Amino acid sequence: MAAYFVQRLLAVIPVMAVVVTVVFLLIHLIPGDPVSVMLGPDASPAQIEATRRALGLDRPLHEQLFRFYSRVVRGDLGQSYFLDRPVLTAIVERAEPTLVLTFSALLVAVAIGVPAGIVAAAHRGSAWDRLLMLGALLGVCIPGFWLSLNFIYLFAVRLGWLPAAGYTSIMVDPVAAGRYMVLPALSLGFNQSALIARISRSCMLEALHQDYVRTARAKGLSQRAVVYGHAFRNALVPVVTVVGITMAILIGGAVVTEIVFNIPGLGRLIISAILRRDYPVVQGVVLITAAAYVMINLTIDLLYAFIDPRIRYG
């Protein structure tokens, strides 16, 4: 068990190395001189030289890469040009809204998807099943950003039930925070809920076909007990994996949702940084989100190993 843990932990290192390298390369993909793009041609040659030296762009590439690595490992993600503060600080300031949004969307996705999938599986072949799965198929294909626009139009502008955009921190005013989060979480979580519904359904179906379930039925247990008592628990295991992957997709989807709903999170930060050519911030956000994904995956894998002994020794 411990061996697996250690092995899995060590496997993270090369992945993160690749991540850091890709992030480093981003700035060098820019055609032309990144520094003058950053500072603008009205910057004096002295300023450009100073910035170039500060960024270490005057050194050979491999040396730059090495310095980038050592900075990142120490937690120094550089300085934002527009915001006049360390990139890490800017990220920490904006992390809360994105985290709240992502978790709320995850909640929505699971709360809608899992029951839908289980119900569909339990009533396989029925009209309910077909309806739910049709809905799930549609849900997978509807573009999230388009859904956001329609939600705003319907619920905020036309009906006036919810605010059109904006954000309040939970710590400041939980009720208002909740109201602001409903539409964003719904539109972001909707796609994922459909996916989770389909997966829950097939996992559930598979579990229902297992021998022990047939045994339970033969023993005379009610459908209910069979479904919720036995199959449910086993079906849930792969769903946990899906949750991890869902997180990564949600983090990406959060970018668009934050723009549409004017939420001051990491998604808004990266788009503004791109518009302002504030490359250190772009690099920092991409790096942090990739690192978060890797960590989440690691956690899920370790959890999975904990639950399912086959993995550990497989």
Add this chain to the structure above:
Amino acid sequence: MVPVITRRSIVVAAAFLVGMLVPVLAFAQTKGGVLRVGNLGEPPALDAHWTTASITETLTNHIYEGLYSLDASNRPIPMLAEGHTVSKDGLTYTFKLRQGIKFHNGKEMGSDDVVASLTRWGKQSIYGKALFAQVAEMRALDRYTVEFKLKEKSAIVLISLAVPNNFGAIYPKEIAEKFPPEVKVTEYVGTGPFRLAEWKPDQYIRMVRFDDYKSRGEKPNGYGGGKTAYLDEIRWIPVPEVATRVAQVETGELEFADDLNLDAYDRLKKNPHVQTIVSKPYYWLVAVFNKKEGLMTNQKLRQAWQAALDIEPIMKNVAGGHSEFYRMDSSLAPVEISTWHTKLGGLPWNERNKDKAKRLLQEAGYKREPIRFMTTQEYKWMYDFALLTKQQLEDVGFSIDLQVVDWATLVKRRNNSKEYDVFTTGMGAFYDPTHHIYLTPSWPGWTTDEGIAKLQAELARETDPKKRMALWEQQTRQFYEKVPVIRYGDLFGLRAMRTTVKGFNDKTERIRFYNVWLEK
């Protein structure tokens, strides 16, 4: 003798008391509250000397002040100055400063702060540079007196010190000297009725009431006069999506929303909690040519562009189909700047002459090379008129390479003569002929034409108003012949505020929130 409290005296006393209360009751301004204002985005800087950007202008005019300001007729009136005297030969200006003016950090404003600030402004700001080109020397005579010695007679001293855009804000000497002119200040200390409390980029800028603000005694007058900060706080919230800004003022999440799209006018009018404001003028639309290098150095090509345009359908589209939101006018100063508004005829403006355009293209020797036309979607109307222009021009034989970038990139790129041929922007109102930045060689586009430069210099020197107007009309004719930029029409702006916002002056070009209060 014992004073008798007669019935009469009681009545008199009561009347006296009521008389004192009436002004208070009649106005019923309530102190307090937070005003949430939704604007386009982040300002590039909160340093008034550093940029001409409108967002910076609006924000900095709440926390800083200059020696002069503009009244309701757009004429200079004293603000931080008490007044001025001019020597007989017109070459020496002596300014007396108001006393007891406190900066936000507690320091009292003195002449050394003024000299340091205006020196910095004179090196960086367009208007500052234009003024200081005529200034031989500026110095502090005593604690509350500053003297300007001019090289030649000037018509523009007061007006330059009074314009709100890129203005001569008075900073404490220590700050003005600490930050060289090209470097934005990062410490924000002024004398204004509000002070900067917090700036969280992309989230909000919070300004709170400055309790030690010393207001002028007069009534509010245009941008100047008395200023009272009734509000506890102004919270400027960047909301880049215009549809969101509109929605948020409709639902009450914002008390004020600026720079709205004109399509929203009809439905905002119907909302009982919202008051719409049409601001005139707002911007007049221009396409600025790169006259330093590239295709558009060719005057005939520029004239061809001017001849080809049918401006009205473009303006109407940009104005969301509403004719009350635009105005066709060839004058370089809008109607609202009555002193400089011209009504000249026979100008080659809005000629809609496709044949003339085609002929000019031929004469120019144009071989359908693509013309790099830079615009942005962040100011929607810029993108709109660029796209419509592209179609009209291509119909007569131009080849236009439309490059859509973000505003920050456009502002940076327009300083580089290798990067573009034309770019879009909007001009706010200029209060003096010498302030028309597109007629100067230092502003992007680089208008270096000798004829234009000569007239600008004369305008700076000539003090007789009638003669100045004649020069200005001459300059206008020359403008349409040499075509340094293309002037489209005047666009009006749409703002919206909740009906709880009171005291707002809707006659000024840009928004100000001193003298504004929130009704409970």
Add this chain to the structure above:
Amino acid sequence: MADAAVREVGTSTAESGVLGTVERAGQAGRLPSHTVRRLLRNRNVVIGGLTLIVFVAAALFANTISTHDPTRLEPARRLQAPSAAHYLGTDEFGRDVWSLVVHGSRVSLVVGLATMVLTSLAGVVIGVVAGYYRRIDLVLMRVMDGLMAFPAILLAIALMAARGPGVWNVIMALSVVYTPRTAMLIRSTVLSVRELDYVEAARALGRRDAGIAARHIVPSCVAPLLVQGSFIFAYAILAEAILGFLGVGVPPYVPSWGNVIASGKNVMREAFWVSLFPGLALTIAGLSLNLVGDGLRDTLDPRLAHSER
């Protein structure tokens, strides 16, 4: 947004199921005819396929089906509701929405197809090399893992920011984002096929690696590639629309579904049709590709075919 992550490596049922077909396919060298017939009988493939053909036809014959030039601005006719003259109404510049949607399918399909082809090619090359050569495999797989750690849209946005707007940059960016998934799928296919008897036999007979790869391994990849490809097609179309909507995709005046939705968002109240129809087109296109992908997987993956749909 649905993601192939779940359907690929990691979901053991999918893997082994596909391999069942692979074994049979490997023997024949191509997809057996009864499989093709089964494909055509699968309801999802038929419905999805037909819808897709409609879109392709629309893209190919865009100029014929359009009623107006989609780039022609007609300011006098802005924001008109759907009518006989303009089937889907007009946008804020008076452009015909029907023509915009029809021409927008071109950008979407080109981007989707090109991305699918590029990722398949790159995925096969990387996956086969990785599956064959142990040492390179270690390095390659770490790189793929690293690339997959980035949320797809975020990486695409960052790449577009670095390279600038344009159709080709979009295709390149999306290909970089989606290739790792395909590469890993091919790799596991290759790994399984390598161990099969007839391949061992061929090697024992002295056949060269490249020959074995071409004759036995690559054909076995066809089925998983097709399945994966349809889903990548769908993601690429959606990703292009998102990039367009955010303003970092193709230039805003080029007709694309994302651009039209973006231009319509400011006038949702006054003219909901501008954002509505391209959004519907996007949904239906994605739907058709997902149906095809599902159907292909069900048909080419007999084990899953037994558990109900």
